[in-house]
Amino acid sequence: MRASTRKAAIAVTAIAALAAAGCAESDRDDSGGSSTKDTLVFGVAGDPKVLDPSFASDGESLRVARQVFETLVRPEEGGTKPTPGLAESWQPDAAGTTWSFKLRTGVKFHDGTDFNAEAVCANFNRWFNSAGLMQSPDVTPYWQDVMGGFAKNEDPELPPSLFKSCTAKDPTTVDLAFTRVSSKIPSALMLPSFAIHSPQALQQYDASNVTGTADDIKYPAYAMQHPTGTGPFKFKSWDLANKSLTIERNEEYWGDKAKLKTIVFRTISDENARKQALRSGDIQGYDLVGPADVEPLKSEGFNMLTRPAFNVLYLAINQKGNPALAKLEVRQAIAHALNRQALVDSKLPPGAKVATQFMPDTVEGWNPQVKTYDYNVEEAKRLLAAAGASNLTLRFHYPTEVTRPYMPNPKDIFELLSNDLKAVGITVEGIPLKWSPDYLNATTSGSNHDLHLLGWTGDYGDAYNFIGTFFDRPKDEWGYTNKPLFDQFQDADTTADNAQRVEKYKALNAAVMEFLPGVPISHSPPAIVFGKDVTGVKPSPLTDERYSTAEFK
Structure with missing residues (x-):
């Protein structure tokens, strides 16, 4: 959601x-x-x-x-x-x-x-x-x-x-x-x-x-x-x-x-x-408690409730806006450049963890064997050079005036990730926009965005609600067409047998992470x-x- x-x-x-x-x-x-x-x-x-x-x-x-x-x-x-x-x-x-x-x-x-x-x-x-x-x-x-x-x-x-x-x-x-x-x-x-x-x-x-x-x-x-x-x-x-x-x-x-x-x-x-x-x-309660406030408020005796992590924060990569981003090596370089563990440790609440795919491991179809992209500055530089993109400049959108369950402080997260990108030689142009309607309009429609932060809280416990929502058909947010992947989603969704369908979702998670339309960042347990x-x-x-x-x- x-x-x-x-x-x-x-x-x-x-x-x-x-x-x-x-x-x-x-x-x-x-x-x-x-x-x-x-x-x-x-x-x-x-x-x-x-x-x-x-x-x-x-x-x-x-x-x-x-x-x-x-x-x-x-x-x-x-x-x-x-x-x-x-x-x-x-x-x-x-x-x-x-x-x-x-x-x-x-x-x-x-x-x-x-x-x-x-x-x-x-x-x-x-x-x-x-x-x-x-x-x-x-x-x-x-x-x-x-x-x-x-x-x-x-x-x-x-x-x-x-x-x-x-x-x-x-x-x-x-x-x-x-x-x-x-x-x-x-x-x-x-x-x-x-x-x-x-x-x-x-x-x-x-x-x-x-x-x-x-x-x-x-x-x-x-x-x-x-x-x-x-x-x-x-x-x-x-x-x-x-x-x-x-x-x-x-x-x-x-x-x-x-x-x-x-x-x-x-x-x-x-x-x-x-x-x-x-x-x-x-007031007698509020939602989206800041990670740094969880323990202090709890120690003061307030009734702190932590939701299970059922969300994903991701860095979306728009392949339509910048031709360089249509190259798999460039998307892989971006993934290797990001120190996601440092972000989780410093900016997210206790219990948050690095995401390996675009859905949490509590959903059937999560695949422990997907391709992963560990933090590796030298590998990121090598991939950029191999793609002829060592002097890459990217427009990185991030939202203001908002707190989301998967994204407690967008500006802090943007700054960490943009510094990671700069460290491998990518020039970053930060573009802050008010969450609604400016940011949402800019990042989910049109092609004038290269990178942006967004996420999802699951609506129900099915893999399609995560990866299908993102990748089952062409969307302006990602800016690509991949008919074999879309057909694979259609096949999984129409499979009646649950055990067979779960295996197909595992295969889809593997296919998505090979194609790498974006980088899954983290799963975070928001507090109320x-x-x-x-x-x-x-x-x-x-x-x-x-x-x-x-x-x-």
Whole structure:
């Protein structure tokens, strides 16, 4: 999961601030907790971009969506395996192309309407029949990552849709049909982008009426003010001016009720400011704790939770922007030039490790026998000379005003890696850009970038979600075409037998590291911290923390 690349300008009137947020501050004590025992104020690094998860891929939008919406299948708490969500069970047919889901009964949406099979089909048909700007990869990124195209593709470059149809067999049984076997199903249905919305609310607030242009996307009122799911919390307000979003307990929730009445997500972009707000009691938790702050805050008695490392930081190499980078020897030289162990030791939290491939070793398909590129200055110089690129100059983009789970301090990481490159004779032109939208637009579209830092936190425990997301088709981020590699991905994805598919993913990891489209840098266990008297939240490798179980001692 990484932030959306869309060039959206969100035009919406600011919503009035919720008084509860102010109460949480005024009632604070000096112990890092809050005497308002039914309200948790949580500090986040950035504003959500949109409240309809169909359009979201940034972490803060998805954090809110996971509390308000639910999916048919959800990750196990603290893990990555699919477990029952709005569906109690599921089963494929003999061909593996139609999956039947048995739905929970007695579930209602936040607007009081019933959840049933027809509601599920209304959602899938909405996504499948997207038209106009809804077919932009900046608007429906996850649908396109998982399903490919739509019922009627308006862009000839869009692939055929993996999704075929939805059939409500009875109120509690729904069949999802797909055009082929895919390793993505059912795991991908855990994504918040496939959360089930109230059909009545979708219609009432014209939820698919995305307007504007590709460079200036404007979302409908539903996506900004009226998200309506079945989750343990309901959306209450979003005060854009004061950077505060509030959700409240769903008293009619079908499962265990949330233990707290109110959760306030407050945007505090500066990492040190988040830390000081926790210490002063202005907030009772925050995410993306700086590596250097983990042990001090833990020793002060704060509740420090460390997520398992389920991500990858990488240096992307764009072969289209600079002809020299299309030479394998040059890409190999860059890989050998980087002292990744020194970076892990000095800039990442305890438990981080150097990556040998573009997915962590906790995912089936990780291959211990891929080609590796150890730190070797002389080998890097030799390879550059052999490629006729000893006087290479590269534009190295890095982001500002952001902290990511896999990249706690982008500028520090850039400086270390650029010094490594300079040490083998490469001239580096550093190009800092604001994370959203400037950096994301510059590095994932067009060709005016040579190197850049980016990463990924897995959405579910399947190899395709890592390496397939990056390398299964031509992408502007990498700037190359490799049909044999793309065909290899297609073959692996359509292999029904899991053991055979895992072996094919191992082969793909080996092929990717031979081709070397970029350099995997590290896997990092990001930390999330809560106040001294806040308990009940279990860290998730997917950042799927459940705030409904949070409580004050």
